[in-house]
Amino acid sequence: MSCGRGKPSRARVWEAYGSHIAEGSTLSHDKERSHSVLVERLSWESVEYDAREISRMPDKENPLREVNRLCFLLETFLNSHSGFDRDDLPGWLELFHVMMNGSEDKMEKAARVLDRAMRVPKTLSDREFYGIRPSSKD
Incomplete structure (x- = not known):
């Protein structure tokens, strides 16, 4: 998006x-x-x-202060993850949404993230994730 x-x-x-x-x-x-x-x-x-x-x-009187603050936090969040790729933006935005909203209970937030992750049908082998190529035997 x-x-x-x-x-x-x-x-x-x-x-x-x-x-x-x-x-x-x-x-x-x-x-x-x-x-x-x-x-x-x-x-x-x-x-x-x-x-x-x-x-x-002054910042305290700016009616868009909260919007600007959230944009700053989102930009900081995305820049702090070296694995961020624009093609994966929806997933990163969903994670940011979970972090910024809902329960203050960290375990509940972690459970929400894991629940969503488990609903994704795609599987990825370690070799695919780490980019490891099978060794060839000569």
Whole structure:
């Protein structure tokens, strides 16, 4: 779920986010024009903030402070894992979601992650995971 690099177009925003968020949600944003496609097609409520205005506000008064904080935490989370690959973004986002939401009980969170992992039907041998090639006998 990524819009790619650079300024997102309406088409890229729709492709990346359109199927992941429920109709009737509220979008709080900084008047990014490409976000309007989500508001239009999914009947979202739009709460817009002028980016020039909020950039001058103290952090405590910034209405998008929590959004910025979560973006910072997500970026830090992804950058702290050397195995992160953009192709695996949905799985990493799901793990981040579990970490940031739900119960404060760490064992319950671990159980949720393991439960989800066990539902994945794909198996991977040690050799595939570690990239080990069978030795050839000459």
